[in-house]
Each structure stands twice: as C-alpha cells, then as structure tokens.
C-alpha cells in the first residue's frame with residue numbers, strides 16, 4: 050500500500066468540536082496544522098450528541114412552555130408530529146454531512162487527512178485511510194489528542210446481540226419505538242426519555258441509584274423526575290439490568306431481566322450509562338501510556354506522563370469536564386500554550402491566566418434540556434461538603450418571582466446559591482425551572498468572575514424577568 054509523509058508544526062488527532070478549535074488556535078498562532086479524522090468533522094457533538102439531541106428536544110420544550118400559556122394550549126396540546134421533529138433534527142445534524150466543516154477548516158488554513166490516527170513514538174502520527182493508504186505525519190512542536198469518547202456499556206452477557214441503542218441510535222432514530230427502556234439516570238437518560246416520551250413512546254427508566262442527575266443538587270433530579278412522571282414516564286429507581294436478550298421472534302422485542310427478577314419487554318433499549326475514552330487504538334503504547342486510559346493532563350492540557358511537553362490531551366479525552374463548551378475552552382488554552390512554547394516564550398501559569406485551564410474545574414456551566422430545565426455552574430452542596438468548604442446555602446422558590454408568573458401558569462422551579470463565607474463570593478448556582486437555560490450565563494460570569502456579593506447587590510435584574518431570582522437570592526442571603 051502507498052505511504053506518504055509530511056511535516057507540520059502541529060498534528061491534531063480527532064476533529065470533533067475540540068480538535069477543530071485546537072487547530073483554529075494553532076493556526077491563529079501562525080503554526081502549520083493538520084487534523085486527522087476517521088469519521089465526520091464535527092465529531093460526536095455535531096452528529097450524535099448535542100446538536101441532534103437538542104433538535105429533538107426544542108420542539109418538546111417549546112410545546113411544554115406553550116401548554117402553560119393561556120390562549121395557546123388548544124393549538125399545541127396535540128401530539129408532536131414525529132416526522133416533522135425528525136426532519137428538524139436532521140437539519141440540526143446537518144444531515145450527517147460535514148461539507149460545511151470541511152470548508153471551514155480549509156478557510157482557516159488547516160489541512161485535513163482522513164483516516165485512523167495513531168501515535169508512533171514522540172511527535173509522530175500515522176494515519177491509515179479506509180482504503181489502507183498510510184500517511185506519516187511528523188510534528189515539529191505538538192500533537193494534540195482530541196479523540197473524545199464512546200459509550201460505556203455494562204458488561205452483560207452477549208449484549209451486542211440484543212442490538213441496544215446508544216446515544217448514536219437514539220439521536221439518529223427514524224422511528225419512535227412503541228416501548229423504550231432507558232438505562233441510566235444522567236443527562237443522556239433524562240434528555241432522551243423526555244424526547245421519546247413526547248414523541249409518543251412508552252418510556253421506562255431503569256436507574257441504578259436512588260435519584261436522577263446524581264452529580265447535581267438533589268432537588269434538580271427530584272423536579273426532573275416529577276416532570277418525567279407527569280409526562281407518563283415510568284421511573285424505577287434501584288434497578289439494575291442483569292441481562293438483555295433479543296430473540297428475533299416475530300415482534301423482535303428485547304427482554305430485559307432486572308436484579309429483582311422482573312422481566313421487561315421493550316422494542317428498544319437505550320444504554321445511557323456514561324462514556325469511555327477513545328484511546329484504545331491510538332498508539333498510546335508507543336509513548337509509554339496505557340491504551341484505553343483517560344489522558345491525565347495538567348492545567349495547560351499537557352499530558353503529564355510524557356516528557357518534553359509535546360503531547361496534549363484536550364476535550365472529553367482528558368476527563369476534566371465532558372462538555373463541548375468546556376472542551377472548546379481547553380482548546381483555546383492549549384492552542385495558546387502550543388503557540389507560546391513554539392515561540393520559546395515562558396508560560397503564564399497564573400490561575401485564570403492565558404495558559405491555565407481553570408474554569409473547567411471551578412466554573413463549569415451545564416444545561417440539561419428537560420422539562421423543567423436544569424442549569425448549574427460551580428459547586429453543589431455535596432461538592433462543598435466533600436471539599437470541606439464553608440458555604441452558606443441560599444434557596445429560593447422561583448415561582449415567587451414576577452417574571453416566572455409571566456412566563457407560564459403554574460410555574461414550578463427552584464434556585465440555590467452557594468456563598469463562600471470567608472470570601473463573600475458566589476461559588477455555585479443551580480436553577481431548575483422552565484426557561485432557566487438562558488439565565489445560566491449570568492451565574493457563570495458571577496462564579497468565574499469571583500464577584501463579591503456586596504457588588505452583586507448593585508447588579509439589578511430587569512422587571513419582570515426570571516432573572517429577578519438573583520435579587521431574591523441576595524435578599525434571602527442578607528436576611
């Protein structure tokens with residue numbers, strides 16, 4: 050088979066949102082850059098995660114808001130038009146074509162090599178194309194591994210034969226299953242249960258733990274569980290699937306056996322049981338690392354176990370914060386670090402400096418697009434307890450805010466603010482309720498900016514918006 054070789058300043062393996070942004074930043078720093086991609090430019094986020102899932106959920110949440118608004122409810126109370134929702138989702142997933150992104154890469158002056166990238170010793174990457182052609186890429190300065198994650202499935206006997214859904218099948222589905230089981234209680238599980246229930250599926254959630262969204266404030270999971278149950282989802286807590294079998298009979302159903310001996314028959318089962326790093330076949334062993342491991346990095350996104358600062362792990366693959374926006378933030382930091390090192394400049398390692406990722410550990414915003422929405426940034430009470438941080442917990446019922454009453458009838462929501470008692474700054478905020486997603490950036494600015502409560506008192510929210518919850522939280526804090 051043909052082999053060719055090229056040398057660049059920077060080689061990026063994986064062109065998901067994070068790899069694209071690393072490449073953009075290293076090009077901006079004047080470094081020649083190539084990205085290697087073995088599927089679609091845009092990665093999981095564009096085609097099987099954020100974009101299509103939100104494409105499925107937006108119509109659901111818009112309808113939910115509209116049903117709470119007098120005068121609109123008769124028009125929107127009808128079931129969703131699944132075909133129209135899928136067509137909208139297709140648009141959001143760019144019909145699983147990456148032409149726009151290829152054009153964007155070219156415009157940014159980034160080269161592209163399609164195929165499986167593998168490290169082959171220090172600063173060297175080999176790429177094997179689908180046709181078997183091999184390209185050797187040498188990096189003068191840096192190799193950035195941005196290969197993301199794949200679904201982590203439980204170790205059940207012969208699970209593949211049951212043809213389970215993962216995020217890929219769920220987000221690209223063309224039919225609504227009559228009966229859908231969803232295993233897991235994290236963001237993927239609650240979002241996909243919300244979407245498929247609204248599209249008409251009978252949804253059963255099988256949750257190993259005692260609550261939904263276990264990494265968030267307990268009231269978030271409770272309010273989301275209430276919303277899902279009211280929508281008709283059967284949530285079973287403390288249940289573990291011990292086997293999944295698809296016999297291939299006339300109805301071709303999946304039979305799930307649970308740890309209490311119950312058997313649940315469904316048309317499809319979605320495993321939303323977390324993620325594993327895509328590092329098993331990227332040549333980690335050639336640089337002394339273990340295939341299949343998350344990449345341990347420092348705050349400059351440099352892989353700590355490899356010397357000389359040429360190998361970077363950016364985005365999901367480093368396991369710091371598995372979110373697109375946080376990976377892109379790391380990409381901006383890593384790009385600046387690579388540029389500085391290539392210029393021979395000393396890194397500015399101050400916290401919150403240009404070469405130090407910090408927001409992805411202390412100010413991570415996340416929105417879960419359920420009804421109600423969950424929007425959270427910074428510490429939860431459990432995080433604070435674990436870290437031994439002295440915080441004052443301030444709660445407020447969002448329904449009491451005039452903007453919430455205006456937003457919809459029977460508004461239900463709750464807000465929590467955590468204030469560091471020693472420094473008098475806000476270190477964590479959680480909002481739960483319809484329409485709170487767009488409130489989150491205010492909280493992110495406050496947490497990342499370490500704004501003192503004294504000054505926040507002068508940040509006056511407009512009347513009558515849901516943002517007035519800030520004023521109520523501050524009043525409650527001051528007593």
Ligand SMILES: Cc1cc2nc3c(=O)[nH]c(=O)nc-3n(C[C@H](O)[C@H](O)[C@H](O)COP(=O)(O)OP(=O)(O)OC[C@H]3O[C@@H](n4cnc5c(N)ncnc54)[C@H](O)[C@@H]3O)c2cc1C
Pocket residue numbers: 062063064065066067068085086087088089090091092093094095097098099100102103164165166167195196197198216220237327330331363364365366370371372373374375376
């Ligand atoms: C259902 C779902 C919904 C989500 N919704 C949200 C959301 O609303 N908001 C949010 O912020 N996050 C969301 N996430 C998380 C988000 O998808 C990830 O954080 C994000 O995709 C990480 O980006 P990445 O570039 O690190 O990895 P990926 O998006 O996984 O991209 C990695 C890329 O590397 C390529 N690749 C891998 N190995 C190789 C190799 N050896 N050679 C060449 N190419 C390779 C892959 O093909 C892929 O294109 C969601 C996740 C799921 C599963």
Ligand SMILES: NC(=O)c1ccc[n+]([C@@H]2O[C@H](COP(=O)([O-])OP(=O)(O)OC[C@H]3O[C@@H](n4cnc5c(N)ncnc54)[C@H](O)[C@@H]3O)[C@@H](O)[C@H]2O)c1
Pocket residue numbers: 202203204232233234235236237238240256257258262263289290321322323324371372415416417418
């Ligand atoms: N809107 C968003 O921001 C959004 C949406 C979806 C996903 N994401 C991100 O993508 C990543 C993946 O999400 P996720 O929900 O798949 O993962 P997760 O790790 O957040 O949740 C996985 C859930 O599965 C459960 N689980 C794990 N193994 C299990 C097993 N063997 N049997 C039963 N249950 C099991 C866990 O207890 C947990 O409840 C997360 O980091 C998430 O934050 C973000």
